[in-house]
Structure formats: structure tokens, C-alpha cells
Amino acid sequence: MRKNILSKELILNLSKQIDINECWLRPVHTRPVIWISGRKFFLAKIVAHLWHGLDLEDEDKLGCHKCNNENCFNPEHIYSGTYSSNAIDMVIAGTHGQVKRKFCKLGHLLDGIKIRRNGLKERYCKTCQRIANIKYRGY
Numbered sequence: 001m002r003k004n005i006l007s008k009e010l011i012l013n014l015s016k017q018i019d020i021n022e023c024w025l026r027p028v029h030t031r032p033v034i035w036i037s038g039r040k041f042f043l044a045k046i047v048a049h050l051w052h053g054l055d056l057e058d059e060d061k062l063g064c065h066k067c068n069n070e071n072c073f074n075p076e077h078i079y080s081g082t083y084s085s086n087a088i089d090m091v092i093a094g095t096h097g098q099v100k101r102k103f104c105k106l107g108h109l110l111d112g113i114k115i116r117r118n119g120l121k122e123r124y125c126k127t128c129q130r131i132a133n134i135k136y137r138g139y
């Protein structure tokens, strides 16, 4: 068996699908993992290590997603964070560095804006919202 040598090339050569938000997705439906020297890591953590200097031995560190798609491993969508600061990071990501998603999961334009209780603006898809309302109310 060939040993996985940890390198950017190894990550870049993984087969992937790129969605309309430029998220890189593995053909799995769970958070993608990768085995390095017999140890299992979340792919996002490895990407944060290789591209953003995350310390793999620090158990509190994790690869956070600006795109809010935790299955994604696009290095530009991932940053190095900690479990304890993850919640804070997510609030910050909502106002600064967030990758602007233009489309919803079904490919509709995100054409609605709602203001959350914490004052942050959030884009949503009016088409999906309408369909959800119809399902909920029955008309």
C-alpha cells in the first residue's frame, strides 16, 4: 500500500465536484475525511493545515468554512479556527470575509434578504421559501 504523503498535490488530485458556489465536494454525503499515516482527519482540517498553517496536533483547532458548507474542501473557503472560537468566527464571517453565495442548493438565485435577530443580514432563496410556505400552509 502506498503511504499518503501529505501535500497540496494530494488534496488537489482528489476527485471532486465543483458546485455553483465553487464549493469543492467529494462524492460522499458526510463530512469528508482523509487517512494520513493511519490516522483519520476531517479533510477541511488538512486543508487548513496545508494552506493556512493550522497545527494538526492541536485538538482544539479545526478547519472552518466561510461558505457554511461543511462538506466543502476548497482552500479558499476554509480558514483555521478553534472549537471554542467557532461560534464567534461564524458571526465575524457573517459580516466580513464570507464567501458570497449567489445560488441556493437548487441553483436558484439568492434574491431575498432577511435580517436575523443578531442584526446580521442573510441572503435566502425566495423560490425555495415560497415552495416551503406552500408545503407548510397547503396553498
Ligand SMILES: [Zn+2]
Pocket: 021, 022, 023, 024, 067, 069, 072, 073, 074, 077
Ligand atoms: Zn465552499
Ligand SMILES: [Zn+2]
Pocket: 104, 105, 106, 107, 108, 125, 126, 127, 128, 129
Ligand atoms: Zn432555491
